[in-house]
Amino acid sequence: MNTKIWLSSPHMSGHEEIFVKEAFDTNWIAPLGPHVDGLEQDLQTFTGNSHAAALSSGTAALHLALILLNVKPGDLVICQSFTFSASANPIVYQGAIPVFVDSEKDTWNMDPIYTEQAIEDCIRKGKKPAAIIVVHLYGMPAKMKAFKDLSERYDIPLVEDAAEALGAHIDGKMCGSYGKLSILSFNGNKIITTSGGGALLSSDEALIKKARFLATQARDQAPHYQHSEIGYNYRMSNVVAAIGRGQMMVINERVNQRRSNFERYLKYFTEVNNRGFRIDLLLEPDGFFANRWLTTITVEPEKNKGITRETIRVALEKDNIESRPLWKPMHLQPVFANSPFYGNGTSEHLFETGLCLPSGSNLTEVDFARIFKELDKVFEGV
Ligand SMILES: *Cc1c(COP(=O)(O)O)cnc(C)c1O
Numbered sequence: 350m351n352t353k354i355w356l357s358s359p360h361m362s363g364h365e366e367i368f369v370k371e372a373f374d375t376n377w378i379a380p381l382g383p384h385v386d387g388l389e390q391d392l393q394t395f396t397g398n399s400h401a402a403a404l405s406s407g408t409a410a411l412h413l414a415l416i417l418l419n420v421k422p423g424d425l426v427i428c429q430s431f432t433f434s435a436s437a438n439p440i441v442y443q444g445a446i447p448v449f450v451d452s453e454k455d456t457w458n459m460d461p462i463y464t465e466q467a468i469e470d471c472i473r474k475g476k477k478p479a480a481i482i483v484v485h486l487y488g489m490p491a492k493m494k495a496f497k498d499l500s501e502r503y504d505i506p507l508v509e510d511a512a513e514a515l516g517a518h519i520d521g522k523m524c525g526s527y528g529k530l531s532i533l534s535f536n537g538n539k540i541i542t543t544s545g546g547g548a549l550l551s552s553d554e555a556l557i558k559k560a561r562f563l564a565t566q567a568r569d570q571a572p573h574y575q576h577s578e579i580g581y582n583y584r585m586s587n588v589v590a591a592i593g594r595g596q597m598m599v600i601n602e603r604v605n606q607r608r609s610n611f612e613r614y615l616k617y618f619t620e621v622n623n624r625g626f627r628i629d630l631l632l633e634p635d636g637f638f639a640n641r642w643l644t645t646i647t648v649e650p651e652k653n654k655g656i657t658r659e660t661i662r663v664a665l666e667k668d669n670i671e672s673r674p675l676w677k678p679m680h681l682q683p684v685f686a687n688s689p690f691y692g693n694g695t696s697e698h699l700f701e702t703g704l705c706l707p708s709g710s711n712l713t714e715v716d717f718a719r720i721f722k723e724l725d726k727v728f729e730g731v
Contacts, residue, residue: 365595382587407534451692458491485514675703
């Protein structure tokens with residue numbers, strides 16, 4: 350069996366070990382420490398956002414975002430349906446109710462028109478939503494101008510889930526700087542990783558200060574342990590932050606590598622399409638810059654001689670190459686079966702026809718030769 354080609358595997362630069370060694374040499378094997386401060390600084394500089402708190406995960410960051418926005422039991426929170434479950438779960442941690450909204454076709458992210466319908470409907474029924482969670486899926490920015498406008502017009506705070514989008518931007522304004530609160534993830538398969546970790550960002554210093562307080566067990570100022578609020582253990586450790594600092598040294602390279610993967614697939618499928626197929630890749634709208642965390646395709650069997658995304662997935666699997674269907678929308682998940690949904694089936698159709706291809710920044714020439722060889726068999730076999 351050939352070695353496995355992963356969808357997206359960690360890609361260390363060599364700098365990480367130097368930072369980690371420093372943590373060991375100084376015995377900063379603790380939550381907090383100089384690397385945590387350093388990583389926060391790096392994230393602020395890179396995203397252009399003014400304040401950041403390094404945390405244990407992106408999910409923890411989303412949970413704290415909702416706590417800081419005072420989301421309470423019974424509140425309604427609007428959330429992109431086409432996403433990973435971690436975008437929506439923290440709504441339920443707070444006892445609030447997710448209201449899911451479908452995608453639009455240009456970016457695959459939340460549709461501003463259905464979002465407005467959802468907001469209006471919630472208000473009509475007597476409850477203005479407490480927050481809006483928008484996601485930049487697969488590293489493609491959502492239509493943030495429209496969401497900023499909705500957020501201001503209805504006075505509902507925007508939470509930006511940029512877990513998949515570090516390095517993406519619209520007209521130079523970086524993902525991670527759009528929300529009242531924005532979150533990042535450094536989980537093992539993201540564009541950079543700390544093995545596990547995340548961050549919360551905001552231009553409001555008071556919110557980030559409060560986040561750091563809540564993330565370290567909400568300890569009041571006193572010589573003894575005194576608490577007047579419920580706290581969490583959500584802070585990033587100094588050792589983990591050391592890995593993050595090494596990764597931030599190569600973030601621009603990682604974005605370029607992922608984007609060049611996309612260009613390679615685009616060239617390959619353009620040639621395939623010239624032979625009578627129609628495999629679609631998501632292109633960037635004007636001014637949008639995707640980090641191309643994952644390259645994704647959609648495959649309509651009617652336009653591809655009966656080939657489905659499963660045909661391709663199974664063919665790749667034969668040579669130990671990982672690919673994966675697109676995220677199953679939250680409104681179709683059994684656990685969210687009773688949640689309201691606004692949309693027209695766009696994300697459902699993407700789920701049915703879409704596939705994520707191997708997209709790691711560490712893919713080699715040999716890896717690509719194997720991938721294209723298996724794909725050739727699919728398109729030559731019909
Ligand atoms: C990965 C991811 C998260 C969660 O981040 P973790 O660090 O794994 O907790 C949230 N939202 C999206 C869209 C993600 O892809």
